[in-house]
Amino acid sequence: MPDEGRQQQPDTARPSATRYSLTLDETARLFAEAGLPRNIRSLQRYCVAGRLDCIKEETVTGLTFFVDPDSVGRAITQLAQLHGITDEVRHGAVEPDMSHRVAPVIEPSPHIDQPRASAAERDTGAPENLERQTPPQSDMSRYVAQVESENAMLKEHVAFLKDQAQVKDTQIAALLERDKETNYLVRGLQQMLAPLLGRGGEPTPPTPLAHHEASEERMGEEGRGIAQG
Incomplete structure (x- = not known):
């Protein structure tokens, strides 16, 4: 009876366990076959950014990403369009046949899985960031008033x-x-x-000598003549 009850009990712990059936190594191999090789670190970034639909679960080796194969095909198509790969190469990519794969049944850790922000939430978050970066209207008005005052x-x-x-x-x-x-x-x-002042710059005529001055000068000339004789 316990075995029958366990077999009839649905797998409610992981309803989409078979959906996320690709490991990162298998995902990397699919990218390489499509002509778009990506390393494990790049695929982890794709998972975090939401480009690949995946979940993170605890395994014996630690936390591991499990990827949805459909999201791998979509990501390869998008990257092929970005890189300008021809239609033959794009359509030649082998679609993974996951019918024979069975994902390991591992109980998910409730504290490990964290909800990823959807694309819509990321898009709506961008305007909010812009609004936070835009200075308030009051600050702009105060700055304009200061500039006008300085002018x-x-x-x-x-x-x-x-x-x-x-x-x-x-x-x-x-x-x-x-x-x-x-x-x-x-x-x-x-x-x-x-x-x-004597007519400006013209020479001043000699002033006539007085009578006694003329007699003395004449006597001096006569004395000089006698001495020479």
């Missing part, structure tokens, strides 16, 4: 410098005008003082 301050500073330049230009023009007026005044004074 206004720069414009005021430029206007102030222009006003200062105009003031300095006016002061320089006034100084030039005063210098011109000073030159006119100096020239007028020179013209007024020219008669008093």
